[in-house]
Amino acid sequence: xxxxxxxxxxxxxxxxxxxxxxxxxxxxxxVIVGYxxxxxxxxxxxxxxxxxxxxxxxxxxxxxxAFEEAERGKAVAxxxxxxxxxxxxxxxxxxxxxxYPDTEVEVIPGxxxxxxxxxxxxxxxxxxxxxxxxxxxxxxxELIEKRLRLAAEGDFAICIYNPSSRKRRDYLERACRxxxxxxxxxxxxxxxxxxxxxxxxxxxxxxxxxxxxxTDMFTTVFVGNSATREQGGRMVTPRGYRSERxxxxxxxxx
Amino acid sequence: xxxxxxxxxxxxxxxxxxxxxxxxxxxxxxVIVGYxxxxxxxxxxxxxxxxxxxxxxxxxxxxxxAFEEAERGKAVAxxxxxxxxxxxxxxxxxxxxxxYPDTEVEVIPGxxxxxxxxxxxxxxxxxxxxxxxxxxxxxxxELIEKRLRLAAEGDFAICIYNPSSRKRRDYLERACRxxxxxxxxxxxxxxxxxxxxxxxxxxxxxxxxxxxxxTDMFTTVFVGNSATREQGGRMVTPRGYRSERxxxxxxxxx
Numbered sequence: 001x002x003x004x005x006x007x008x009x010x011x012x013x014x015x016x017x018x019x020x021x022x023x024x025x026x027x028x029x030x031v032i033v034g035y036x037x038x039x040x041x042x043x044x045x046x047x048x049x050x051x052x053x054x055x056x057x058x059x060x061x062x063x064x065x066a067f068e069e070a071e072r073g074k075a076v077a078x079x080x081x082x083x084x085x086x087x088x089x090x091x092x093x094x095x096x097x098x099x100y101p102d103t104e105v106e107v108i109p110g111x112x113x114x115x116x117x118x119x120x121x122x123x124x125x126x127x128x129x130x131x132x133x134x135x136x137x138x139x140x141x142e143l144i145e146k147r148l149r150l151a152a153e154g155d156f157a158i159c160i161y162n163p164s165s166r167k168r169r170d171y172l173e174r175a176c177r178x179x180x181x182x183x184x185x186x187x188x189x190x191x192x193x194x195x196x197x198x199x200x201x202x203x204x205x206x207x208x209x210x211x212x213x214x215t216d217m218f219t220t221v222f223v224g225n226s227a228t229r230e231q232g233g234r235m236v237t238p239r240g241y242r243s244e245r246x247x248x249x250x251x252x253x254x
Numbered sequence: 255x256x257x258x259x260x261x262x263x264x265x266x267x268x269x270x271x272x273x274x275x276x277x278x279x280x281x282x283x284x285v286i287v288g289y290x291x292x293x294x295x296x297x298x299x300x301x302x303x304x305x306x307x308x309x310x311x312x313x314x315x316x317x318x319x320a321f322e323e324a325e326r327g328k329a330v331a332x333x334x335x336x337x338x339x340x341x342x343x344x345x346x347x348x349x350x351x352x353x354y355p356d357t358e359v360e361v362i363p364g365x366x367x368x369x370x371x372x373x374x375x376x377x378x379x380x381x382x383x384x385x386x387x388x389x390x391x392x393x394x395x396e397l398i399e400k401r402l403r404l405a406a407e408g409d410f411a412i413c414i415y416n417p418s419s420r421k422r423r424d425y426l427e428r429a430c431r432x433x434x435x436x437x438x439x440x441x442x443x444x445x446x447x448x449x450x451x452x453x454x455x456x457x458x459x460x461x462x463x464x465x466x467x468x469t470d471m472f473t474t475v476f477v478g479n480s481a482t483r484e485q486g487g488r489m490v491t492p493r494g495y496r497s498e499r500x501x502x503x504x505x506x507x508x
Contacts, residue, residue, distance in 0.1 A: 091377035138494020240392020
């Protein structure tokens with residue numbers, strides 16, 4: 001039987017946003033590995049486990065640590081904020097898995113910030129959408145710009161991860177300037193800070209105003225499509241471009 | 255105090271994929287409203303609740319039913335497969351909410367098929383991605399084509415919802431032809447059938463082969479970006495286009 005290493009998405013932060021399956025897997029595991037901040041979010045709910053942490057950016061080191069524990073025959077979980085498969089560790093674990101053929105990697109999905117942030121704002125996505133990170137650590141900025149431009153041109157609702165950091169203070173402003181080439185400055189946008197954690201807050205604003213708004217690495221940004229509306233302080237995107245009644249009439253499906 | 259109506263994403267199907275928060279809300283509610291199939295998925299786990307169902311496509315009727323129950327002072331949950339905010343009922347509930355000012359709509363996020371299907375395949379998204387539905391019931395086909403073209407041009411990983419139905423047998427083939435304008439026929443793709451339910455299965459294949467593959471309304475399709483690889487029968491996308499080591503060297507952040 002192979003050793004097991006689970007890549008577990010724990011959702012936005014609060015224990016209550018984990019899935020039952022994620023809880024079950026963490027309860028089953030001997031060792032829980034993760035970035036210090038995420039381990040601190042779950043530690044109290046899983047007493048008696050061995051917790052191993054590495055600092056931010058040391059992703060490969062963290063993955064190898066997890067594989068080494070699994071190779072000792074322990075059941076190991078690598079926890080990720082949100083979903084393990086969206087800017088998470090599932091990919092790197094599977095890539096490195098080639099070097100650890102006796103260990104099987106299983107991915108346990110979780111609620112990523114595009115979904116948990118959307119729920120706070122109302123319903124900003126609803127329909128076709130694009131998820132784009134502004135971090136240029138592993139991706140050339142030119143490609144990020146290109147994706148923003150194409151997503152804007154396609155009238156996708158857009159969810160922006162990593163809108164800025166200490167080293168990338170003006171990235172969201174630069175992204176907004178690109179979006180404004182194809183989108184009206186009145187486009188309804190929103191942002192959520194500290195989703196599912198202490199200090200959670202949200203704002204709904206125009207794309208024009210978003211350009212001049214300060215964010216940090218704990219902010220997730222939403223840009224509506226051309227049909228998105230502000231309603232009672234929330235951000236609401238319809239499910240399409242035709243009303244249901246119109247569509248039912250057109251197709252005779254009433 | 256306002257009446258409460260919750261839009262609850264129940265995840266891909268199996269009870270274990272619900273979040274603790276979704277379970278807590280359904281346990282708290284008096285009435286659970288939904289499309290017949292989804293109600294049948296949760297019914298046994300919430301004994302003593304009142305269940306109300308409407309057939310597929312009767313979305314507005316289903317929402318109004320939920321509001322009417324809430325206006326009688328009952329705590330009501332509208333359940334949606336996956337996430338309530340991704341092709342779900344959160345948007346329509348918030349839109350209709352204008353007509354029911356005494357009822358407050360709260361959205362409880364869940365694991366949408368882009369995430370649960372990705373976990374089955376391995377790690378097909380990982381990085382920037384676009385979610386596109388091929389259903390042209392509420393969106394003109396021309397806009398769907400345009401989005402496919404732009405997403406392919408931007409080298410997004412793409413998750414395709416509603417790839418086909420009885421009335422739209424050749425839509426996935428048409429979509430693949432468009433993607434092939436910008437993407438190699440060797441692009442790594444995958445599909446998952448019946449995610450999180452009985453009969454779950456998956457396949458990894460090339461974009462060229464996907465074009466000629468039959469799918470149904472319970473299939474979710476994934477198209478990799480140019481860096482996506484097949485590895486041990488799974489679909490794996492790296493976190494970016496530079497290796498971490500290269501990036502660390504370049505930025506002096508090792």
